[in-house]
Amino acid sequence: MSEIDTFPYSLADVIKMTGLSERSIRRHIKHGLLSGVKVGGVWRFNEENLKRYFSDQTMMNNIVSEASLLVKKFLKGDYERTGNHKICTIIDVEIESMDMLNDVRQRILDISNTHKGINMKFFKKDDTARFTLIGDADYIGACLKTLEPYQK
Numbered sequence: 001m002s003e004i005d006t007f008p009y010s011l012a013d014v015i016k017m018t019g020l021s022e023r024s025i026r027r028h029i030k031h032g033l034l035s036g037v038k039v040g041g042v043w044r045f046n047e048e049n050l051k052r053y054f055s056d057q058t059m060m061n062n063i064v065s066e067a068s069l070l071v072k073k074f075l076k077g078d079y080e081r082t083g084n085h086k087i088c089t090i091i092d093v094e095i096e097s098m099d100m101l102n103d104v105r106q107r108i109l110d111i112s113n114t115h116k117g118i119n120m121k122f123f124k125k126d127d128t129a130r131f132t133l134i135g136d137a138d139y140i141g142a143c144l145k146t147l148e149p150y151q152k
Contacts, residue, residue: 006046007036007037007039007044007045007046007049008044008046008106009044009045009046009049009050009109010042010043010044010045011025011026011042011043011045012113013045013109013113014034014045014050014053016109016112016113016120017050017063017105017109017120017121017122018059018062018063018066018121018122019063019066019067019070019119019121020062020063020066028053028059029043033053033056033059034049034052034053035049035052036049047098047102051098054123054124060123060125063121063122063123064123066121067121067123067130067132070088070119070121070132070134071088071090071132074086074088074134075088079134080117085136085137086134086135086136087133087134087135087136087137087139087140088132088133088134089132089133089134089140090130090131090132090133091130091131091133091143091144091147092128092129092130093128093129093130093131093147093150094127094128094150095124095127095128095129096127100150101124101129104129104147104150105122105129107146107147108120108122108131108133108143108146108147111139111142111143111146112139112143115135115136115138115139115142117135117136118133118134118135118136118139119132119133119134119135120132120133120134120135131143
């Protein structure tokens, strides 16, 4: 197993999940709020790194605030207009295990990384993973489809 397999999340992935700037994330690394490893000079993170990072209450408050701001901007029509339609949705997924959380988060992240002009924020509270998604119909549809196996 390679280091990339052991540390599957990139700096760009963390930025996308949190909505924070690269500078903020790098500052969090520097101050020990987020730990990871450099693989080929590039920061990489694993599930344990993200679990600790997302369990910090201040971090969660920042992510929730950023997601709320995105929704408010969307409702005001203050967003980049690309494509025919933009959709804003919030999806809550009941999480039964860490493996399920990791799988759900990775599936949404994989879809998010293949689409342009989207916003995706993620946070977990108690037994619920919340995704705030803004994008075109194809992006939102793909996210909903990938979550179908987790519907009860």
